[in-house]
Amino acid sequence: MSARPAPALICAGLEVALNRYLQLEPAALDDCAALARHSVGLLVDGFDWSLFIEFDARGVRVIGERPQPASVTLAGAPPAFAGLAVKLASGDSSLPPGLRVDGDADVLQSFRRLLGRVGFDIEEWIAPLIGGAAAHRAAQGLKALLGWGRDSSRTLAQNTAEYLVEETRDLARGIDVEEWMDQVDRLRERSDRIEARLARLERQRTAEPRSE
Amino acid sequence: MSHDPTDPKSASTTHFGFQQVPVAEKQKRVAEVFSSVARRYDLMNDLMSMGVHRLWKRFVIDLAGVRPGERVLDVAGGTGDLTREFAKQVGPRGQVVLSDINAAMLGEGRRRLIDEGVVGLPVLQANAEKLPFADRSFDCVTIGFGLRNVTDKDAALRSMLRVLKPGGRLLVLEFSKPLNAGLSKIYDQYSFKLLPLMGRFVANDADSYRYLAESIRMHPDQGTLKGMMEAAGFERCQVYNLTGGIVAVHRGFRLTA
Numbered sequence: 389m390s391a392r393p394a395p396a397l398i399c400a401g402l403e404v405a406l407n408r409y410l411q412l413e414p415a416a417l418d419d420c421a422a423l424a425r426h427s428v429g430l431l432v433d434g435f436d437w438s439l440f441i442e443f444d445a446r447g448v449r450v451i452g453e454r455p456q457p458a459s460v461t462l463a464g465a466p467p468a469f470a471g472l473a474v475k476l477a478s479g480d481s482s483l484p485p486g487l488r489v490d491g492d493a494d495v496l497q498s499f500r501r502l503l504g505r506v507g508f509d510i511e512e513w514i515a516p517l518i519g520g521a522a523a524h525r526a527a528q529g530l531k532a533l534l535g536w537g538r539d540s541s542r543t544l545a546q547n548t549a550e551y552l553v554e555e556t557r558d559l560a561r562g563i564d565v566e567e568w569m570d571q572v573d574r575l576r577e578r579s580d581r582i583e584a585r586l587a588r589l590e591r592q593r594t595a596e597p598r599s600e
Numbered sequence: 601m602s603h604d605p606t607d608p609k610s611a612s613t614t615h616f617g618f619q620q621v622p623v624a625e626k627q628k629r630v631a632e633v634f635s636s637v638a639r640r641y642d643l644m645n646d647l648m649s650m651g652v653h654r655l656w657k658r659f660v661i662d663l664a665g666v667r668p669g670e671r672v673l674d675v676a677g678g679t680g681d682l683t684r685e686f687a688k689q690v691g692p693r694g695q696v697v698l699s700d701i702n703a704a705m706l707g708e709g710r711r712r713l714i715d716e717g718v719v720g721l722p723v724l725q726a727n728a729e730k731l732p733f734a735d736r737s738f739d740c741v742t743i744g745f746g747l748r749n750v751t752d753k754d755a756a757l758r759s760m761l762r763v764l765k766p767g768g769r770l771l772v773l774e775f776s777k778p779l780n781a782g783l784s785k786i787y788d789q790y791s792f793k794l795l796p797l798m799g800r801f802v803a804n805d806a807d808s809y810r811y812l813a814e815s816i817r818m819h820p821d822q823g824t825l826k827g828m829m830e831a832a833g834f835e836r837c838q839v840y841n842l843t844g845g846i847v848a849v850h851r852g853f854r855l856t857a
Contacts, residue, residue: 396838396839396840396841397840397841399838400659400662400663400840403663403665404662404663404665407665411667442836444767445767446665446667446670446739446767447665447667449836449853451836451838452838454836
């Protein structure tokens with residue numbers, strides 16, 4: 389691996405975050421113990437950093453270098469890793485586009501399942517810090533804020549698409565594209581028929597002198 | 601006190617700040633320093649580091665990742681800052697042991713822990729070089745701002761490795777070498793001019809605080825200490841520089857049984 393070890397403080401931050409996340413589900417530590425002989429490598433394109441996640445019964449440790457290669461390596465740009473983190477936090481253990489996998493896919497699958505099974509409840513997490521009632525209000529507020537963000541993004545995407553289709557005509561409408569594709573199909577069928585007819589006429593023409 | 605750190609060391613002497621002293625004498629002189637500063641140790645820590653030592657210790661606590669039910673040993677635990685937090689984390693099923701070679705510091709630590717409602721944990725006067733515990737008895741061992749005062753650091757590292765369970769970790773929080781030359785110059789001025797002055801006015805003891813500054817300079821730098829940990833048998837050793845390398849946390853694991 390030609391990447392250089394990620395800064396120690398980045399490793400420490402990821403390790404503390406992962407272990408705090410895993411603490412939310414005590415059974416997750418059993419899964420960590422089961423993965424004790426394996427490791428997951430992360431290669432961050434752009435920064436050219438390597439990180440290794442190792443497992444034991446206490447959780448995970450994240451280090452910048454290790455003597456042996458990782459069981460499985462995930463490589464990609466920072467946005468792809470951010471996408472993975474967001475998916476895992478929302479309970480979705482699928483891989484986002486832009487990540488390359490090299491090595492034992494079973495280990496990766498186990499790691500994703502391990503992270504995916506931890507239910508993340510923001511209210512439960514912040515209640516010890518600010519109290520149950522305040523945590524409930526804060527969690528509701530955060531959900532509303534996230535919901536507003538999601539709705540706004542969706543509306544923005546729809547409005548942009550409409551503008552490009554209806555106003556500037558840079559993009560074709562779906563119905564026009566389908567009609568165009570139907571016409572292409574019809575044209576292809578007709579040209580096939582013409583080609584078949586020409587072939588038949590050609591055969592007839594070459595056959596006639598022999599019948600004379 | 602001599603300020604020449606380049607004096608050749610002989611086999612029978614070791615450094616005490618910038619001075620060379622007989623090995624047998626260092627422990628006694630370090631004990632005198634800490635007996636002298638014990639009563640105002642926390643106040644001086646806050647003044648000297650402008651409160652940042654609390655962030656350094658917070659980082660160690662987070663990185664240690666102590667879980668409920670674990671056994672933790674705080675070596676050279678002094679006034680018990682780390683012990684107090686670990687006691688919360690291990691809960692009633694776990695145990696934290698506070699140890700220090702200096703009785704005055706230990707007494708101060710025990711008094712503070714009781715004042716803060718942390719009772720019932722073992723407090724033990726022990727030399728880090730010869731820890732009086734069974735092999736493989738702790739999940740985590742920490743030593744915060746203590747290793748530089750130990751006479752035989754290699755022996756202390758081996759002793760801490762011995763008491764760790766397989767999979768257990770050691771965290772060393774200690775002053776180290778600033779990574780930037782500019783910061784290093786400012787830090788030198790601060791350490792050798794301002795620190796003894798603060799020691800004189802606040803703790804009425806300039807010499808002890810001059811020793812603290814000198815002992816920091818004589819302590820192995822990040823790479824050397826990492827090598828010492830690996831030589832002692834620790835694996836996956838990693839260095840975490842804090843505040844530009846003024847302080848570093850070294851972490852290593854005992855992976856083999």
